[in-house]
Amino acid sequence: MLRTGASSLGRSLRLSPSPLQAARCYSNGGATGESSPGPSSSSSRSGGNSSSSSNNDPETHFGFQSVPEALKESMVGGVFSSVSSSYDVMNDAMSLGIHRLWKNHFVSTVLDPRGGINCLDVAGGTGDIALRILDHARTAHADRETRVSMLDINADMLREGMVRCKRESMYWGTDQLGFQLGNAERLGERMVVPPPTSKKAIYRQLPELKSEPVPDSSVDLYTIAFGIRNCTHIDQVLKEAYRVLKPGGVFGCLEFGKVGNPYFAELYRQYSFRILPSLGHLLASDSASYQYLVESIERFPSQPDFAQMIREAGFCTPGVGQGSQIIEEAGLGQEYWAKAGGKDWEDLSGGIASIWVGVKL
């Protein structure tokens, strides 16, 4: 259990296809064929997320392809606009529903949010984490004060999230739940809100999307689930997370990891590269976006490399130095972290997904 109640923290921490086509044009090699599994996950990955080409035009990766940095954001946007309406169904189909267990564990067991805290769910998508935070605070702690602002760079995903929250949740229209268009790499900047790309009638009943800067030291709990690997500059996302968190605030990340067991890793790779894009084609008529999602998982840093990046951003992590002591003193980890043994991350399903936390001291 990682308690994130404001009081306990305060007390204890004194101290569309076109983008994909564009990507193909900029490809400089790599295993991009849909029928060929990608490179081994044991191949080295740098902790950073971008590189520079010789003509000083910075490049980064988009799946296995090299693309100009300036293009990546809109290409990722194209992927998520394309999958937004099928996102929830595909998540269940691709993971056989297991993503729900991971998310439940992440929110309820690891983070245990409560105490009228201010949460920012970055790359919030259609609201899986935001709704779990509010449900957990309410059902486990009778807390109807905790608030979550869902932030995403993609207005289509956010609007799908709004539709879902309007239909399925009791928080719609309350000040417990907010929606923000924003970029995880630049939380201090406003974005221009685009009109909906879909003509769905229900979109006309939604309130205007907002885009407001997130102030320094304003957030108790920052969550990001399956979002950070899509960002161009992971280090910048972490820096921004650190900036917006209050002293004592908690950073929690759920993301795909690297599978440790080599036999299971191979099985998983075959599944990812051979089956998932076909499933995307079958269920969402979109194999290319799902091919990108699989490739982006392979490109994400390994668990220890990402833990190191979290520390480099200034966070205290449980596995290093006085990290576990601080988390215990902060009242963050008595049950959960005692079992977790002061590790910097927790692997789920053999490392298919992992959870990292950091505390801003």
Ligand SMILES: C[S@@+](CC[C@H](N)C(=O)[O-])C[C@H]1O[C@@H](n2cnc3c(N)ncnc32)[C@H](O)[C@@H]1O
């Ligand atoms: C795989 S979805 C995850 C959604 C949700 N967190 C979940 O777990 O179901 C990834 C989300 O990250 C968003 N995203 C990608 N790059 C982003 C960025 N730079 N800033 C904010 N959100 C971003 C996408 O628009 C998409 O909604």
